[in-house]
Amino acid sequence: MISKALVAASTKPMILSILVRGEDYGYQIIQRVKDISGGTLEWSDNMLYPVLHRLEDDGLIVSRWRLSDGGRLRKYYRLTEKGRRELEVERGQWMDVHNALASLWEPFPARD
Amino acid sequence: MFDPEKAIREWRKSLQKNATLSESDIAELEAHLRDEMDRRAAAGADPESAFRAALDLSAGPDALGAEFGKSRRRRGPRSALLGLFPAYLRLALRRTVKHKGHSLINVLALTVGLAACGLVLLYVRFETSVDAFREDADRIYRVNLYRKTAQGEDVIAGNYTPLAPVLKERYPQVEAAAQVFSGGFEPQPVVYRDKAFKEANIGSADPDFLRVLGIALLRGDPGDALARKDTVLLSARTARKYFGPEDPLGKTIRINDRDCEVTGIIADPPANTQFQHDVVMSARSEIEREEFLQGWRPGIHGTMTLVKLKPGVDAAAFEDLIRDLPHEYAAEDLRKLGAVNRMVLQPLKKLHLYEATVGGLAPSPRLVYLYVFSAIALLILVLAGMNFVNLSTARSIRRAGEVGVRKAAGATRGQLVLQFLGEALVTAFLSLGLAVLLVLVVLPAFKGLAGVAVEEAVLLEPATVVALVGLTFLVGIVSGLFPALFLASFHPVVVLKGRLRTGPKGIRLRRALVVAQFGISITLIIATLIVAGQVRYMRRQPLGFAKEQRLVINFRTWGMMTENYEAVKTELLRHPSILAATACSGVPGKGINSTYYYPTGLQAEKGQALRSLRADHDFFEVFEIPVVAGRPFQKDIATDTYSALVLNEQGAKAFGWATSEEAVGKTMTDRPIPVVGVVKDFHWWGLQRPIEPMVVRVAPDLFRYIAMKVDTKDLAVTIAHVKSVYDRLYPGEIFESFFVDEAFDRQYASEVRMGALFRAFTGIALFIGCLGLFGLAAFTAEQRTKEIGIRKTLGASVPGIVSLLNREFVKWVLLANIIAWPAAYFIGRKWLENFAVRMPMPWGLFLLAAALALAVALFTVSCQSVRAATANPVESLRYE
Numbered sequence: 001m002i003s004k005a006l007v008a009a010s011t012k013p014m015i016l017s018i019l020v021r022g023e024d025y026g027y028q029i030i031q032r033v034k035d036i037s038g039g040t041l042e043w044s045d046n047m048l049y050p051v052l053h054r055l056e057d058d059g060l061i062v063s064r065w066r067l068s069d070g071g072r073l074r075k076y077y078r079l080t081e082k083g084r085r086e087l088e089v090e091r092g093q094w095m096d097v098h099n100a101l102a103s104l105w106e107p108f109p110a111r112d
Numbered sequence: 113m114f115d116p117e118k119a120i121r122e123w124r125k126s127l128q129k130n131a132t133l134s135e136s137d138i139a140e141l142e143a144h145l146r147d148e149m150d151r152r153a154a155a156g157a158d159p160e161s162a163f164r165a166a167l168d169l170s171a172g173p174d175a176l177g178a179e180f181g182k183s184r185r186r187r188g189p190r191s192a193l194l195g196l197f198p199a200y201l202r203l204a205l206r207r208t209v210k211h212k213g214h215s216l217i218n219v220l221a222l223t224v225g226l227a228a229c230g231l232v233l234l235y236v237r238f239e240t241s242v243d244a245f246r247e248d249a250d251r252i253y254r255v256n257l258y259r260k261t262a263q264g265e266d267v268i269a270g271n272y273t274p275l276a277p278v279l280k281e282r283y284p285q286v287e288a289a290a291q292v293f294s295g296g297f298e299p300q301p302v303v304y305r306d307k308a309f310k311e312a313n314i315g316s317a318d319p320d321f322l323r324v325l326g327i328a329l330l331r332g333d334p335g336d337a338l339a340r341k342d343t344v345l346l347s348a349r350t351a352r353k354y355f356g357p358e359d360p361l362g363k364t365i366r367i368n369d370r371d372c373e374v375t376g377i378i379a380d381p382p383a384n385t386q387f388q389h390d391v392v393m394s395a396r397s398e399i400e401r402e403e404f405l406q407g408w409r410p411g412i413h414g415t416m417t418l419v420k421l422k423p424g425v426d427a428a429a430f431e432d433l434i435r436d437l438p439h440e441y442a443a444e445d446l447r448k449l450g451a452v453n454r455m456v457l458q459p460l461k462k463l464h465l466y467e468a469t470v471g472g473l474a475p476s477p478r479l480v481y482l483y484v485f486s487a488i489a490l491l492i493l494v495l496a497g498m499n500f501v502n503l504s505t506a507r508s509i510r511r512a513g514e515v516g517v518r519k520a521a522g523a524t525r526g527q528l529v530l531q532f533l534g535e536a537l538v539t540a541f542l543s544l545g546l547a548v549l550l551v552l553v554v555l556p557a558f559k560g561l562a563g564v565a566v567e568e569a570v571l572l573e574p575a576t577v578v579a580l581v582g583l584t585f586l587v588g589i590v591s592g593l594f595p596a597l598f599l600a601s602f603h604p605v606v607v608l609k610g611r612l613r614t615g616p617k618g619i620r621l622r623r624a625l626v627v628a629q630f631g632i633s634i635t636l637i638i639a640t641l642i643v644a645g646q647v648r649y650m651r652r653q654p655l656g657f658a659k660e661q662r663l664v665i666n667f668r669t670w671g672m673m674t675e676n677y678e679a680v681k682t683e684l685l686r687h688p689s690i691l692a693a694t695a696c697s698g699v700p701g702k703g704i705n706s707t708y709y710y711p712t713g714l715q716a717e718k719g720q721a722l723r724s725l726r727a728d729h730d731f732f733e734v735f736e737i738p739v740v741a742g743r744p745f746q747k748d749i750a751t752d753t754y755s756a757l758v759l760n761e762q763g764a765k766a767f768g769w770a771t772s773e774e775a776v777g778k779t780m781t782d783r784p785i786p787v788v789g790v791v792k793d794f795h796w797w798g799l800q801r802p803i804e805p806m807v808v809r810v811a812p813d814l815f816r817y818i819a820m821k822v823d824t825k826d827l828a829v830t831i832a833h834v835k836s837v838y839d840r841l842y843p844g845e846i847f848e849s850f851f852v853d854e855a856f857d858r859q860y861a862s863e864v865r866m867g868a869l870f871r872a873f874t875g876i877a878l879f880i881g882c883l884g885l886f887g888l889a890a891f892t893a894e895q896r897t898k899e900i901g902i903r904k905t906l907g908a909s910v911p912g913i914v915s916l917l918n919r920e921f922v923k924w925v926l927l928a929n930i931i932a933w934p935a936a937y938f939i940g941r942k943w944l945e946n947f948a949v950r951m952p953m954p955w956g957l958f959l960l961a962a963a964l965a966l967a968v969a970l971f972t973v974s975c976q977s978v979r980a981a982t983a984n985p986v987e988s989l990r991y992e
Contacts, residue, residue, distance in 0.1 A: 026140060027147040045144055046171030046179040049137070053180070067569050072147075075140045 002040060011043070011051050013094055016079065016087040019061060025074040026052060052077055060086050114160040120145065123167070130177035137180055145170065214507060215539065217887045218500050221880045222543035225496030226584060227550040228876055231558050232489035233579055234551070234566045239482055242384045242464035247326045248420065251287070252460035253427065255279075255417040255434075256468045260452040262716065267456060267468040270413035272438065273405045275455075276318065279417070279434065285425040290320035291395050292387075292416040301668060301846055302391065303366040304354045308846060311350070313381075314367070316393035322378070324420045325387060331361060332376025341396040344372040347380045350390040367393060368669070383565030386463055408442040418460075431457045450716055481866065485562075488873045491632055493583070495877055497591035498625045499884035500536065504595035506622060506891045515602045528600035536592020537585070544584040561868050594621075623924060626888065629881040630928035630965055631935070636874040637961040638936035639943075642954065643867040646944060647860055649951035655856075656794025656803075657700060657735040661824055662852035663831070664699050665838060667816040668845060674813045677728065681818065683837045689823040689830040694734040695815040696727035700796050701856040703817065709807055711767055712784040718767055723796065723804050726811035732758075732791055734821050742776035742789030745810050758789045758808045766805035785809075798859035802948035819852065878965075882972045885921065889973040893917060893980035901985035913981035918973050925969045929962045936961075 055061045060083035127138045152162035257271045276289040299310040319338045351360040363374045399405045438453035465479040677695040698704040710719035729745040745752045764775035772790035793803045838847045944950040
């Protein structure tokens with residue numbers, strides 16, 4: 001299980017990274033996260049949708065209602081230009097953290 | 113029993129209790145829940161456990177509300193904006209909710225009006241999208257053929273078979289040119305192993321067919337598709353139907369006794385195309401087999417030629433270039449016939465809604481229907497708008513006080529106008545929301561009624577949304593403007609002193625509007641009755657032949673009984689319920705073509721194509737068509753088979769013989785063939801068309817129907833007998849039969865459909881008119897409460913008061929009739945001109961429509977009048 005704090009922190013970059021690949025709706029996003037994490041990340045509805053709405057308020061993503069083939073009305077989200085830039089910033093930060101941790105966990109610790 | 117829909121409704125209700133969740137949030141969560149349920153159901157869970165599991169995954173109403181609320185609080189800027197949003201709008205919303213009755217009538221009427229417009233909009237969008245969606249549709253044309261002879265001129269969709277290859281070889285302007293053969297008029301049998309299918313959407317074409325229309329080849333080699341003979345392309349759905357999960361490529365299917373190899377799979381044709389091909393055979397087989405398809409032969413024009421020009425090519429200039437091709441390739445034949453043949457281009461985008469005529473493209477009935485129903489939908493919307501104006505001004509007295517107070521408090525006229533306009537817009541957009549829901553609900557029924565495959569998704573297309581929102585905005589503004597200006601013009605001192613009465617201006621306007629509303633409704637009622645009356649009239653007209661109790665066996669193709677048709681008939685006649693039988697090439701309403709005939713020696717002067725029926729000696733007896741001159745065909749005269757002909761009266765006239773007797777004994781063509789008799793005229797087609805000149809000959813090689821006069825007693829047993837005879841004589845063939853009257857009446861399908869649509873729209877118009885009247889009557893009764901009270905205390909009876917209140921409305925409705933009648937007469941006469949046989953103008957219907965409108969109006973108004981008249985006068989007078 002991944003800690004609640006870490007899940008919360010990673011939600012935003014995760015959503016942006018999924019939407020950069022194309023328009024998607026809430027349920028599908030949860031399924032994708034579950035798939036790519038091999039099941040270790042299971043988001044719930046009350047966690048995802050408020051975040052989506054916040055991201056939309058911040059202008060990082062936009063939404064629209066669309067009728068799917070099966071006749072179901074779904075709210076689809078799409079990345080804006082601002083969202084794209086924000087994703088780059090996020091990615092830089094996460095890569096910094098990742099690199100720092102990775103070098104700390106080298107098999108032969110770098111120590112003077 | 114667990115009902116998932118009910119469970120979801122309950123769940124939704126629990127969410128709605130939570131104030132932080134908006135309707136949009138709930139809709140999103142519901143889609144989420146349903147997706148999860150679907151996934152579980154797909155994995156094998158039953159509905160109840162799927163629902164429970166999906167619910168377990170959800171956080172529940174309280175947690176959701178809390179989380180959503182947190183994110184909502186952050187939406188500071190937007191809420192502030194909402195606060196700045198004109199206060200009028202909030203005021204308008206509050207009013208709309210507070211005055212439910214008044215709002216309800218307006219919203220209901222506008223909803224219905226907008227829904228009617230929405231439906232028609234979908235219909236229009238569908239009809240105009242037919243084949244226009246194709247890539248490069250602007251560069252695609254059908255090459256029609258214009259023909260002129262001494263007898264007349266016409267334009268046909270078919271053309272010379274070798275045209276497409278010639279166009280491709282000779283003209284660099286051409287990107288692709290295709291030959292397309294239709295598959296005939298009837299479904300063809302297709303057999304794969306032991307499975308047999310009937311395919312209606314079958315045809316043949318050359319390889320350019322895919323290139324011209326941009327039809328996607330999903331599987332198979334594009335270079336090979338339709339190139340070799342005896343190959344076939346199938347649509348994806350058809351391939352699935354035949355082969356299931358097996359690989360369709362390389363499979364052999366048997367179409368019409370020919371083995372064909374499946375070499376490709378094409379995309380399923382969408383609903384909005386004329387080219388509904390499920391099975392496309394290579395045209396090469398057909399062309400190589402039939403010699404008559406190989407040259408530029410006169411009169412062989414069964415091939416449709418489609419051409420795609422290169423970008424930038426001027427179509428008109430290209431048309432000029434190819435115009436006289438027939439005179440280059442078929443010069444000899446055309447000279448002999450004294451004929452002129454020309455090429456005419458018809459754009460792909462104008463294939464569906466226009467018809468090629470001698471004078472150029474003309475609107476087809478489809479386009480006319482489109483106009484008619486657009487007009488009616490707009491009329492209905494106008495009616496709803498009138499209601500709005502009507503009720504709003506009528507209620508102005510009630511609001512006069514409000515206006516006075518607001519003005520006294522310093523509101524400007526402009527602010528008040530804005531407020532009232534805001535109210536109108538709120539009503540209009542509220543109605544739009546409901547109208548969209550209404551459209552979704554009634555769309556399936558409408559599809560059946562209008563006979564089009566409109567899709568819901570079109571509603572969400574930007575163009576549709578813009579059109580609907582624009583229309584709603586327009587209706588809101590236009591119908592809101594008058595009441596707004598009217599109300600805002602009140603003088604505060606006058607209204608606050610309570611001296612205001614609705615002025616003569618307001619009353620006159622309301623009367624005019626009610627009269628107009630009923631005028632429109634009555635016109636529509638009469639139109640509906642005329643359409644229904646004409647269809648009934650056509651069905652009852654004597655057709656000149658016996659239509660009922662005639663059972664027909666439909667043979668797959670010609671030549672199946674050339675030699676033995678008498679023997680087949682004898683077998684059938686063994687059953688006592690089969691009273692007579694005839695073999696023929698067509699039965700009324702079906703299967704007849706034209707052949708070129710002329711009196712011997714007079715080819716150039718009198719030659720013409722006329723309807724040509726091939727039938728055996730018993731045809732006239734089976735259909736009870738009397739012989740008026742000469743004799744019918746006789747079995748004991750051998751030359752009657754192939755070498756004698758019978759005309760109908762029109763046929764005799766067409767060749768210039770004054771009487772039927774004069775025609776008998778004359779000969780036709782250079783062979784020559786004698787005319788042995790003339791039969792009384794009878795209708796081959798529905799009564800939209802006049803009776804055409806006709807030639808009948810006994811030519812067994814073209815027989816493909818056997819028509820029987822049957823006794824309707826034990827019909828099932830009779831049909832079983834017929835089938836058993838057929839199955840014994842034609843093992844492996846599919847038995848198909850129908851009744852002449854049913855097939856014949858199907859020709860009126862378009863009129864029946866038009867009638868049904870008219871009925872629906874008229875009902876809607878009348879409904880809206882009544883809503884307005886209802887509201888108005890309520891208002892009048894309320895206005896006269898005191899008067900009624902005084903009258904009652906002075907001894908007036910309830911019926912007396914009711915009639916007093918009704919009198920005014922009756923006057924208006926009668927006035928509406930005077931306006932409606934000439935309009936309805938004009939429209940009705942115009943429509944009836946479409947029919948060769950039309951009913952006399954039904955004046956009774958006009959009276960009926962008037963009575964109907966009056967009855968409906970009286971009923972509506974009386975509901976209010978009676979209530980007002982039976983009220984206790986003490987109540988109304990104490991009100992002072």
